[in-house]
Amino acid sequence: MKAISKGAAALAMAVLVAAATPHFGLSKSMPAADTSVDSPEQIQLWFTQAPEEGSVTIRLIDAGGDLVETGDVERDAEDGKLMSVSVDGALSAGAYTVAWRGIGDDGHVVSSDFTFSVAEQN
């Protein structure tokens, strides 16, 4: 029984540590995931931690799977957790994927993606 409770205590500790140092991730974005918007002038990603310098890539991919040209990744001067790329020119209507990658405090590479769509202009 002692071994079991020790194991349980170790597990509880592991859970606590995991909760105290959550995995690096995305907290919000502009455009937000799964929304329909006018063509954005930039893609903004707010992370849960300030990403490691130079670790973030943000790729914009159109519905046909082609990479859309963007500016370089920039960190906001005031908010170290906000990274963005500029979008040059208007995006045509349709679905887009934002694929991002970055490294947080624990040194792990985390990557994910989300989609948004550009609404048809009237």
Ligand SMILES: [Cu+2]
């Ligand atoms: Cu991690």
